[in-house]
Amino acid sequence: MLTIYSDSHRLQHGRSELIDGTLKPCFETPSRADMVLAAVRQRDLGDVAHPRRHGLEPILRVHDEGYVRFLETAWQRWSEMGRDYDALPKMWQIRRLREAVPEHVEGQLCYYSMDCGTPITAGTWQAATASSDVALTAVDRLIGGERAIFALTRPPGHHAARDYCGGYCFFNNAAIAAQALRDRGAHRVAVLDVDYHHGNGTQDIFYHRSDVLFLSIHGDPRTEYPFFLGFADEKGEGEGLGYNFNFPLAAGSCVSTWFFALDCALEQIARFGAEALVVSLGVDTFEGDPISRFQLGTPDFVTLGARLAGLKLPTLFCLEGGYAVGPIGDNVVNVLAGFEARS
Numbered sequence: 001m002l003t004i005y006s007d008s009h010r011l012q013h014g015r016s017e018l019i020d021g022t023l024k025p026c027f028e029t030p031s032r033a034d035m036v037l038a039a040v041r042q043r044d045l046g047d048v049a050h051p052r053r054h055g056l057e058p059i060l061r062v063h064d065e066g067y068v069r070f071l072e073t074a075w076q077r078w079s080e081m082g083r084d085y086d087a088l089p090k091m092w093q094i095r096r097l098r099e100a101v102p103e104h105v106e107g108q109l110c111y112y113s114m115d116c117g118t119p120i121t122a123g124t125w126q127a128a129t130a131s132s133d134v135a136l137t138a139v140d141r142l143i144g145g146e147r148a149i150f151a152l153t154r155p156p157g158h159h160a161a162r163d164y165c166g167g168y169c170f171f172n173n174a175a176i177a178a179q180a181l182r183d184r185g186a187h188r189v190a191v192l193d194v195d196y197h198h199g200n201g202t203q204d205i206f207y208h209r210s211d212v213l214f215l216s217i218h219g220d221p222r223t224e225y226p227f228f229l230g231f232a233d234e235k236g237e238g239e240g241l242g243y244n245f246n247f248p249l250a251a252g253s254c255v256s257t258w259f260f261a262l263d264c265a266l267e268q269i270a271r272f273g274a275e276a277l278v279v280s281l282g283v284d285t286f287e288g289d290p291i292s293r294f295q296l297g298t299p300d301f302v303t304l305g306a307r308l309a310g311l312k313l314p315t316l317f318c319l320e321g322g323y324a325v326g327p328i329g330d331n332v333v334n335v336l337a338g339f340e341a342r343s
């Protein structure tokens, strides 16, 4: 399987994250992508290609222009205030506060983000646009005839909504890829999110649409991030009613429960008649993940890949989460190798 990868991911490297009440090194580090790339090479998964630039147009097909312009200018405006440290919001526009978009960068930082764990740094814009180019180059290759492709995307994307960043995500790589597949002729595209955390951003982007089916298996938002979306009763709205499926599972759920949810999701994708599949591939479902509470073992990721291959669809994998950095490479490559073995 071909991998698309860009070294520009290294430019996204936050200084610290609020963890258990104190500032610690970020969980979402460049070493994650380095370890995945090393495993791709070591396990001889296939060639590794660099992305070509696609500009802002495909990003603006799913993200609000004001939000994109904010990301593009935020660091320069933040620096002009004499600040050289990570740009993070100090509060949010919450219930009954004014909804107008602030003029000032500090206010926009609060308006366009959903948490304080997604630092904007000097290299964020370049890293996030490169990550989107990685996903879009994977679409180019899928349209060009590849049966399956791995977009080694970092920073991740599935928490990024139309007009806000969060959960380490800036541009929603999987949504940008799904929209590009639609724009290039696929009539129905399914996005399956197997990351431990609900893909609130992807759901937000496609919630009112029936041409993109969104499905997510994740830790129950009653106790797990992102808390405010990802419940089973969220089924889409308007045109999109019936085209959104959430499978929240209690933290600590066993592997067989997880695979039962997967089989339910695969059944819905087959019923939908998808012509292409985008997988938001987070491996923080791993039993050893430091911030998540499912129990998949490294061999289970082979089974995951094999089940996905059963759909017999052109498939684009976008890397999302996974914070057990030692095993991340084998966990990710197991999905891809398991997929290929059954293709």
Ligand SMILES: NCCCNCCCCCC(O)(O)C(F)(F)F
Binding pocket: 019, 020, 028, 117, 156, 157, 158, 159, 167, 168, 169, 195, 196, 197, 225, 282, 284, 291, 320, 321, 322
């Ligand atoms: N004590 C740690 C709290 C962490 N709270 C934020 C969790 C973000 C998860 C990000 C992710 O794994 O879903 C992605 F795929 F986007 F990277």
Ligand SMILES: [Zn+2]
Binding pocket: 195, 196, 197, 282, 284, 320, 321, 322
């Ligand atoms: Zn996650």
